[in-house]
Amino acid sequence: MEIVTAEEMRRLDRYTIDRLGIPAISLMENAGKAIAEEVLKLCGLGAAQNTVPQAATGAGDKPEHGGMILAEESLGQERASREHWYVLAGKGNNGGDGLVAARHLTDAGLRVTIIYAVPPEELSGEAAVQRDAAAASGIPACLYGRDPVDFSRCTGIIDALLGTGTSGAPRANYAALIAAANDSGLPIVAADIPSGLDADTGEVHDPCIRAQVTVCLAFLKRGLVQYPGAGAAGSVVVRRIGIPQRLAAEQGVAVRLLTEETLRSPLGVDVSRQRDPDGHKGTYGHVLVAAGSLRMSGAGLMTARAALRIGCGLVTWALPEVLMPRVIAAAPELMLAGAAQGPDGEWNAGSADELLRLARERDVLAVGPGLGRFPGDTGWLRRLWEEAELPLVLDADALNILAAAEDAADWTRPGRAPVVLTPHPGEMARLLGVPTPEVQRDRIGCALRYAHECGVTLVLKGARTVVATPDGAAYVNTTGHAGMATGGAGDVLTGIIAGLLAQGLDAAQAACFGVRLHGQAGERAAARRNNPASVIAGDIIDAL
Ligand SMILES: NC(=O)C1=CN([C@@H]2O[C@H](COP(=O)(O)OP(=O)(O)OC[C@H]3O[C@@H](n4cnc5c(N)ncnc54)[C@H](O)[C@@H]3O)[C@@H](O)[C@H]2O)[C@@H](O)CC1
Numbered sequence: 001m002e003i004v005t006a007e008e009m010r011r012l013d014r015y016t017i018d019r020l021g022i023p024a025i026s027l028m029e030n031a032g033k034a035i036a037e038e039v040l041k042l043c044g045l046g047a048a049q050n051t052v053p054q055a056a057t058g059a060g061d062k063p064e065h066g067g068m069i070l071a072e073e074s075l076g077q078e079r080a081s082r083e084h085w086y087v088l089a090g091k092g093n094n095g096g097d098g099l100v101a102a103r104h105l106t107d108a109g110l111r112v113t114i115i116y117a118v119p120p121e122e123l124s125g126e127a128a129v130q131r132d133a134a135a136a137s138g139i140p141a142c143l144y145g146r147d148p149v150d151f152s153r154c155t156g157i158i159d160a161l162l163g164t165g166t167s168g169a170p171r172a173n174y175a176a177l178i179a180a181a182n183d184s185g186l187p188i189v190a191a192d193i194p195s196g197l198d199a200d201t202g203e204v205h206d207p208c209i210r211a212q213v214t215v216c217l218a219f220l221k222r223g224l225v226q227y228p229g230a231g232a233a234g235s236v237v238v239r240r241i242g243i244p245q246r247l248a249a250e251q252g253v254a255v256r257l258l259t260e261e262t263l264r265s266p267l268g269v270d271v272s273r274q275r276d277p278d279g280h281k282g283t284y285g286h287v288l289v290a291a292g293s294l295r296m297s298g299a300g301l302m303t304a305r306a307a308l309r310i311g312c313g314l315v316t317w318a319l320p321e322v323l324m325p326r327v328i329a330a331a332p333e334l335m336l337a338g339a340a341q342g343p344d345g346e347w348n349a350g351s352a353d354e355l356l357r358l359a360r361e362r363d364v365l366a367v368g369p370g371l372g373r374f375p376g377d378t379g380w381l382r383r384l385w386e387e388a389e390l391p392l393v394l395d396a397d398a399l400n401i402l403a404a405a406e407d408a409a410d411w412t413r414p415g416r417a418p419v420v421l422t423p424h425p426g427e428m429a430r431l432l433g434v435p436t437p438e439v440q441r442d443r444i445g446c447a448l449r450y451a452h453e454c455g456v457t458l459v460l461k462g463a464r465t466v467v468a469t470p471d472g473a474a475y476v477n478t479t480g481h482a483g484m485a486t487g488g489a490g491d492v493l494t495g496i497i498a499g500l501l502a503q504g505l506d507a508a509q510a511a512c513f514g515v516r517l518h519g520q521a522g523e524r525a526a527a528r529r530n531n532p533a534s535v536i537a538g539d540i541i542d543a544l
Pocket residue numbers: 013014024027028031090091092093094095096097161162163164165166167168169170171172174191192193217241
């Protein structure tokens with residue numbers, strides 16, 4: 001499922017109207033009708049439609065329902081009349097959608113009142129047509145600020161104030177209406193996006209509608225899938241309005257929700273993961289992990305174990321020699337390689353030679369969890385980057401080393417094997433040289449820019465992890481939960497991605513499949529513990 005920006009949505013709208021000849025007013029009618037249907041569902045009234053049984057088709061079969069024509073809308077009439085919805089209408093097409101919904105809800109037997117944020121005569125184009133249709137249908141309307149508006153008289157609110165045409169924080173009557181709607185405590189159904197949300201980033205302005213349901217029109221908007229916007233949107237329902245689904249991909253939209261369908265196509269992942277009955281441990285790849293130090297040996301252990309658990313054939317864990325006797329019992333399935341160490345058991349830049357030698361016989365190199373910083377680490381990482389001709393996965397301290405390297409822009413990858421970076425927002429901020437809130441303000445945008453400029457596959461972790469690829473595609477994950485914000489969960493992800501790369505997946509496939517599986521394992525672990533908060537990183541490995 002594609003995820004668009006406001007600008008991409010405008011282009012797709014225009015293409016549909018201008019090139020396919022579908023009138024804008026039809027799209028608006030479909031949009032408003034879809035919103036009304038979702039309101040009816042929320043009220044427990046279902047979709048209002050006539051059900052015409054087979055008898056009416058003339059097919060001659062035994063008719064269902066004894067040949068009756070069921071008029072479903074009459075069944076809930078009593079209940080419908082107890083509902084009174086306010087439609088908050090803005091000046092633009094978002095307001096127009098709300099006005100269409102007002103008509104359909106009235107038709108379904110609900111009481112509806114339209115509250116305009118601006119004098120209705122200021123509406124233009126299709127929205128003005130809908131204003132006149134609503135008035136001609138006898139739907140009462142008032143103007144906020146001029147007429148008294150008492151939210152205690154209604155049972156629910158449609159927010160059709162601002163959509164993808166919003167610029168900046170809501171102003172004047174818009175701001176006052178949003179605040180009043182939120183304060184009412186009533187269920188709010190947002191048309192397209194909650195008013196006050198930045199459709200492209202997920203940033204919420206002050207104020208911003210807190211919706212129970214958002215009826216997103218035609219395509220998901222970026223702002224609905226990233227926090228805090230995702231929190232303001234409530235449950236998001238994407239409804240078709242007559243814009244062909246295929247248009248998004250055809251018009252170059254390359255940001256998608258990371259679903260199983262997306263994994264299959266366009267990513268081309270074999271999600272069944274059938275193993276070759278004739279396979280042996282060499283068939284499934286060999287991961288080299290350079291991670292862990294005296295204070296943080298567990299990080300390396302979790303990365304290495306996760307790589308095994310995701311199905312790669314062999315894992316060699318390279319670590320400072322002093323640690324070897326301490327960890328050997330913890331994971332007997334691992335192969336250990338002692339690396340040159342500093343005086344206090346820390347990593348030593350001299351270990352690059354040994355790692356590069358080992359890497360020649362391995363399929364993937366994962367570097368970083370629990371590594372710590374050490375003298376000469378920048379040159380050490382640069383050698384791995386430039387001389388290790390196998391896919392690299394960099395996490396944690398490897399990212400901090402990279403962020404601190406002043407010459408990182410000059411590092412080259414002669415072997416062309418992919419690099420996958422897995423920063424959390426703080427590490428991403430260091431890589432970009434900006435404060436963390438700036439990363440969080442536009443996670444998809446940041447990930448896309450960095451991946452493209454640096455030619456890497458970037459996994460920006462956090463709620464709704466974003467995977468961005470060097471060719472400008474991005475995928476937004478929906479699996480996992482806040483209980484996975486626990487020490488070591490990131491180390492596990494690094495191992496999963498490395499393990500999938502070792503099994504022959506390409507960088508985008510391994511990153512996307514890995515992120516999704518990691519979240520699903522976290523969900524399973526939470527179910528086993530009966531509480532997401534109790535999940536620890538080891539549980540995620542066990543649930544893989
Ligand atoms: N063909 C189309 O273009 C379709 C558009 N649709 C709807 O139209 C929406 C986009 O419509 P528009 O482009 O008209 O834009 P909006 O309806 O989102 O907002 C437009 C108007 O709001 C005002 N405004 C903008 N930012 C403001 C702020 N911060 N404070 C106060 N006022 C502000 C401006 O006067 C602007 O003209 C979509 O979100 C969707 O709901 C749907 O009707 C389907 C078809």
